[in-house]
Amino acid sequence: MSNAYGQLTYPEISAQAEALAAAHKQLAAQHDWVSRFIGNPAYDEIIFIGSGSSYYQAQTMAATYKKWVGRPASAHPSSEIFLFRDAAAVPGRNYLLVGVSRSGESTEVILALESVKGVEGWTTCGITCHEDSKMAQMAECLISPLGKEKSTVMTKSLSSMTFMMQAACAVASGKAELLAEAGQVVQADADVVKAADDFAKAFVNGHELNKFIYLGMGSYYGLSQEACLKIKEMSYVWTESFGTLEFRHGPKSIVEPGTLVCVLLSETARSYELKVAEEMKAYGATVLVVTARKGDDTAFADGVFETGCADISDEARGVLYLPVLQYIGFYTALKKNVDPDHPRNLTQVVKI
Template identity: 30%
Template sequence: MDLQRTETYQEIISQTIAWEEAINVVRQTTPAFHTQWQSGHITNAIFTGCGSTYYLSLSAASFFQEMTGIPSRAVPAGELYLYPQANIPDRERTMLVAISRSGGTSETVAAVQRFQRQGSGIVVVISNYPDSPLAQLGDHAILIPAGREKSVAQTRSFASMYLAVTAFTAGLVNRNDLVDEMAGLPALGNRSINNYHDTAREIGENLDIDRFYFLGSGDRYGLACEASLKMKEMTLTHSEPFHFLEFRHGPMAMVTPSSQIVGLLSETRRTHEKAVLDEMHTLGARILSLGESETMVNFDSRLPEEIRNVLYLPVLQLLACSRSVAKGLNPDQPAHLNAVVSLDL
């Protein structure tokens, strides 16, 4: 199979069109929601999804709490559905942000419906499908058709919804300056794809590597989770995400010379994060570092740290996609999986 002929590859390299749409959609729709938000007296926020969109929720919740000061958490939709008491605070007015590419994932729909029956608060939906069941349920919906995909594994859909939630959050707290700066991201994404396309292929096609560990802290932990899931889905390779400092507390027992450690470095805490990568290098692991500067993959974006995280995604998606083809697999159709999971709940 030729890498460039796969849907997944085409969806990855063309994704910045969906980034652009995501930012524009949020610019156009957030003002209408802003009044509801200001009068809503929201005391906490829950971000939910399944698989990739749960990982998106982890990053989104971290960013949302930092920006708004409102306690925010990510919960897998299946857990929110099965264990609402352990996850939805009593006596609080909650904003539930439900994220689903298809807008039809059964647990996410069921969790939202139960939340609404209980009258717990407001629901915001983020999806790539305007006609989906979830889109109809939301008090507010952010819909980005340009993120739609033919592949089962989410790549540009993920990035588009991630950018949408970032811009949405900035808009809610009147940081339109940040939303304006985000307009530079598509061009930066294209540059990063061009500059590091070959780096991603080189590591992806190296089949001496038999395990991947993706390290990310703060807002970047969810992105590390997502990068790890791409590796599993597309390449059937063992891979796991960890918070940087957590990796030392047990998981590093698994480090071997055939391990690839991928570090999603921040600027502000890079000393602590880089120390983990250096220690793993001395244990024999291969290291790939990504970040704004002085890393193996540099974004050189000059954008504020809190809005440029989407730049970590394309290179890591390309890495998984090229490994998939190098292993003789089809990245468009992962083993055992379907694009939408439907359960009877």
């Protein structure tokens, strides 16, 4: 790096493979958490809550849980639960409320968990990187031991917590193939992180872009929102995220030369999503495709980042998409001479 910017963020993005491996090992030590909480059939619905990046990963966690475990789950901002709970949850059901917070200190998640304390039909638990946090003291939490960060922006914390909860969903599913997929992700991540660093640096420096659009579907929708937030936090560029096919229904009017359209490509909807990407290319967008595998069908794109692991589920593979999205935010910040370690107006823990 040519300047002193990013001295916290860069090593944290780069260390996420170790954070995933530690989370995988820790989950084995907390196996009983799964059977008592998200694997417990006594709950009618699992509600994952968080704020900002934690809410976006909660969306991916809920989507994964529904797909893999086959039982109801939803994701809401923490504030919706303590201020508008009746709009998020109907009476008479047995809910498990799962707080998601890197610090375990966010006011909104604490208020949400406190708001259901003693309320019939509600049980609480959580996931965090800080075992001594307020949330971990008030609700039993999964702990990502190497997810702790000094930078304001969430990177390895988000990757490791998302992975850890997905691995917990695999345990809850009882499906050996999903447990094996978690192991494959851990094995693949270090090479993906290294390749993502080189790719993102070259891509950012090789293109002049003034607005950024991230598209994803299924469990990738939450990841597209997170990618959008990452580059907004780090570099202050204008960016938006949409469901991939939804982007065609009005929002595509903003596409013009200088617009990046980044598609987080699933295998489930590959052909449909690539049609959207090709359409945006025709409108003048610079198209980046993040995918399990390159092919003739992706050759039109201006950039294709290949993660591998095409033989595993879209949900499990999603964590492998995060490094390149994080590095794109990082290198865009450096290109704009902005320090990604200390975003303006932001603090690591949001309190009200």
